[in-house]
Amino acid sequence: MLFSMFPNDPGLGDSIDANLSTGVLMIVHPDGLYTLSFEVDSAYEAPKMQLFRIYSNQNGGSGISKVETVKPQVVGGRYVFTFVCEENEKSLWALTLVENNDYYRGKTRNVKFEGSGKYSNHLSLNLIPVGLIDPIEGVDGFDDLSRLLVQAFRKSYTSFVIDTVYVNYAENHPTLGRKYSPDRYWRAESPSKGTSLSELGNWPAKGVTEALDIVLVHRIDELNVLGFAGLFAANLVGGDESTVIVGSHVLTTTGERALSAEEIVKVAVHETGHFFGLRHTTSTWEDLENYHDLSVLEDGFEDTPYCPDLLTSGLYKKGEGKASVDYRMPYYGVKMMDSRAYGVAFNESDCPDAHLFMFPVSSEKTMTEFSKQQLKVLKQNLTLIPH
Numbered sequence: 001m002l003f004s005m006f007p008n009d010p011g012l013g014d015s016i017d018a019n020l021s022t023g024v025l026m027i028v029h030p031d032g033l034y035t036l037s038f039e040v041d042s043a044y045e046a047p048k049m050q051l052f053r054i055y056s057n058q059n060g061g062s063g064i065s066k067v068e069t070v071k072p073q074v075v076g077g078r079y080v081f082t083f084v085c086e087e088n089e090k091s092l093w094a095l096t097l098v099e100n101n102d103y104y105r106g107k108t109r110n111v112k113f114e115g116s117g118k119y120s121n122h123l124s125l126n127l128i129p130v131g132l133i134d135p136i137e138g139v140d141g142f143d144d145l146s147r148l149l150v151q152a153f154r155k156s157y158t159s160f161v162i163d164t165v166y167v168n169y170a171e172n173h174p175t176l177g178r179k180y181s182p183d184r185y186w187r188a189e190s191p192s193k194g195t196s197l198s199e200l201g202n203w204p205a206k207g208v209t210e211a212l213d214i215v216l217v218h219r220i221d222e223l224n225v226l227g228f229a230g231l232f233a234a235n236l237v238g239g240d241e242s243t244v245i246v247g248s249h250v251l252t253t254t255g256e257r258a259l260s261a262e263e264i265v266k267v268a269v270h271e272t273g274h275f276f277g278l279r280h281t282t283s284t285w286e287d288l289e290n291y292h293d294l295s296v297l298e299d300g301f302e303d304t305p306y307c308p309d310l311l312t313s314g315l316y317k318k319g320e321g322k323a324s325v326d327y328r329m330p331y332y333g334v335k336m337m338d339s340r341a342y343g344v345a346f347n348e349s350d351c352p353d354a355h356l357f358m359f360p361v362s363s364e365k366t367m368t369e370f371s372k373q374q375l376k377v378l379k380q381n382l383t384l385i386p387h
């Protein structure tokens with residue numbers, strides 16, 4: 001298995017440091033300017049970095065082709081490799097480090113992978129109701145909900161310019177509309193089974209293309225899961241991983257619970273944070289299993305505290321081993337759990353990160369902001385993503 005990374009993520013983890021020479025995957029975007037750097041190991045000559053493109057062929061297999069070889073500069077005791085991605089869509093690349101026709105054997109400590117792009121920091125939203133949705137407490141219809149959504153995004157994503165929001169009903173989709181009948185509740189399967197309603201991404205029935213598509217379903221068919229997005233899904237042009245999913249209800253052990261409009265909007269803000277590359281402030285067991293790296297206990301930001309007690313609190317069941325990392329397109333699904341599922345056992349005041357949107361468990365009173373560093377990374381990542 002190869003570990004993967006995406007740009008401007010301060011929480012890369014030990015596995016990247018340990019495996020950098022022999023192969024690490026990275027998600028890159030068209031015209032992105034990237035730097036990879038790590039501490040110089042003076043016991044060895046400087047390595048060269050080899051970049052490879054990983055692609056799918058028509059038979060469903062995958063192949064690999066060399067992109068280029070890059071020599072480092074030394075800046076402040078670090079090797080710094082700089083390159084530009086000349087793909088025309090979001091792509092998966094791999095890198096290796098070589099020295100004298102062999103893998104580089106020096107230490108690669110404190111790896112940083114940074115990127116910046118040419119795209120704007122403007123973003124529009126599409127709200128896409130799917131199937132039958134019951135009336136939502138706190139709003140009068142979807143236009144009202146969309147207004148609440150855009151207000152919340154403007155208030156929280158202060159490093160973006162949120163232009164506008166449109167409501168597009170899935171039933172009006174020109175080719176898929178019949179599949180999403182307005183008379184039937186839509187229960188989204190766990191995206192790990194392959195269904196994430198991505199086919200509804202970048203569908204310009206009304207409004208603008210290349211907006212963020214927030215898909216509202218009756219519920220996600222997984223216990224206590226309120227919403228879903230891919231970690232650094234980073235796709236505003238349709239196809240795989242191009243949607244953020246939220247439910248009007250959540251599946252509970254006793255049936256289901258309806259969410260208020262305010263709660264739905266909060267879930268959308270949280271999941272969108274993942275979409276643009278933010279991890280949970282404190283990792284859950286499921287996160288650790290997805291990352292395949294037990295060193296990533298928190299998000300790596302200096303200005304976001306984390307909650308050491310949370311991992312050991314028993315609030316998170318260990319996963320059932322269903323998490324997987326696909327070789328060709330590493331995709332960590334990141335779900336948001338319902339705090340009410342844990343009843344009185346859960347005490348938000350014990351967690352110094354509960355005020356941040358990327359706290360992993362929803363709560364009524366908390367989750368009100370992004371940190372300064374998170375906002376900076378959000379903006380940097382938005383400018384990398386074609387839109």
Ligand SMILES: [Zn+2]
Pocket residue numbers: 270271274280334335336359360
């Ligand atoms: Zn989450």
